[in-house]
Amino acid sequence: MTQIIVDELTKTFRVAERREGPLGFLRRRSRDVHALQRVSFSLREGELLGLIGPNGAGKSTTIKILCGILEPTSGRCEVGGVVPWRERIRHVARIGAVFGQRTQLWWDLPVADSFALLRDIYRVAPSDYRRNLDELVALLDLDRLLTTPVRQLSLGQRMRCEIAASMLHAPRVLFLDEPTIGLDAVAKLAVRDFVRTLNRDRGVTVILTTHDMHDVEALAERVIVIGHGRILADGTLSSLRQNVLGGRRLRVQFAEDVPDLAIPGTTVRHRVGRSIELSFDPRETPAHALIATIAARYEVEDVHVDEPPIDEVVARFYARHELEMR
DSSP states (O other), X not given: OEEEEEEEEEEEEEEEEOOSSXXXXXXXXXXXXXXXXXXXXXXXXXXXXXXXXXXXXXXXXXXXXXXXXXXXXXXXXXXXXXXXXXXXXHHHTTXXXXXXXXXXXXXXXXXXXXXXXXXXXXXXXXXXXXXXXXXXXXHHTOGGGTTSBGGGSOHHHHHHHHHXXXXXXOOXXXXXXXXXXXXXXXXXXXXXXXXXXXXXXXXXXXXXXXXXXXXXXXXXXXXXXXXXTXXXXXXXXXXXXXXXXXXXXXEEEESSOOOOOOOXXXXXXXXXXXXXXXXXXXXXXXXXXXXXXXXXXXOEEEEEEEOOOHHHHHHHHHHHTTOOOO
């Protein structure tokens, strides 16, 4: 079942500019900034989509339109059959949203009091609230944090509470805009595990925007790359890898020194002592055939086949489309 429909969505902002010179403030002018340009995609119920791109690409604008915060200049958008900016009260009751650099918790109140306020705002029935809260506390390990004022929480603790706050009313769609920004490795893993549980075990539809490609690699089944307000790619990470680099990496640890390798279909990327890293295209040179060729010629201690790092894939893709990471 299609849950989110985005069709030919555009968003243009009018930005004021000051002219140069001592009297520039008296002669203001403006220009149009096209944040989104005819963006179209759809999302089925229960999908987890990674929306990636450099700063200013249009990711947050897309999320804000889907949440009903912004109204597009033109185009059509529906979430669960509802136009977000036209039926905001009905819409926000059915979605959850977490913006990594903004909070929905009250700074000086204990976490439990913030949760209670959100319960009343969303009009969650007491029995449903208690059940949801108990599950969220267990999944996100929040028991010791409930009586702590929000201002005393670490960034990782606050982000776990933010995600719990967005799920207290049991929404079927969750928007996550940079949810792991600034988090340490342990906190990132906790957030990823929870999002994975929501999506795979409970069927919650998730749209994730992030600059952390490891978040995308760990969670997203599908990736949309956006740049200059346009969709540049829509598919799986493996297809993105294949289209951008095409190759894989074979790391070989030899038992003894070997001369320069000259194996057709491969390129030596790095060589340190007896360890050599090769790149190859698996469509032309299957990995098993390459390993067999090397093992037949040399004594090998260890081999390891790697995909190109996702950060490198995305950086190459941005470079191809002249996108800047600012």
